[in-house]
Amino acid sequence: MEFNFEKDYILENSRVQLLPLTEEHYNDLIYFSENEPEIWNYSTGFSNASGKEQLRKYIETALLNRSNKTEYAFVVFIKNPTLLQVLQDFIIFFLIKKH
Numbered sequence: 549m550e551f552n553f554e555k556d557y558i559l560e561n562s563r564v565q566l567l568p569l570t571e572e573h574y575n576d577l578i579y580f581s582e583n584e585p586e587i588w589n590y591s592t593g594f595s596n597a598s599g600k601e602q603l604r605k606y607i608e609t610a611l612l613n614r615s616n617k618t619e620y621a622f623v624v625f626i627k628n629p630t631l632l633q634v635l636q637d638f639i640i641f642f643l644i645k646k647h
Contacts (some may be wrong), residue, residue: 581597
């Protein structure tokens with residue numbers, strides 16, 4: 549089965565929603581980029597997206613990699629307020645690597 553990089557996959561349950569990363573997510577992520585730089589330790593392929601410029605580079609790289617059909621980045625939104633509090637607004641990216 550071939551992975552379709554052109555399709556916008558939305559993965560969701562009662563706790564979280566994973567959306568394909570887009571440039572529009574910059575404003576959603578800037579707080580975490582500036583105030584919680586340690587979350588980028590959990591992202592593969594780009595080790596530092598802390599700060600405005602690094603975040604822009606991160607998003608540009610992720611979108612380029614999707615266009616090149618090598619990676620597919622998601623942004624994770626936590627829907628459950630209790631879970632959100634426990635995770636302290638923790639947002640991470642998952643990358644699906646093409647094998």
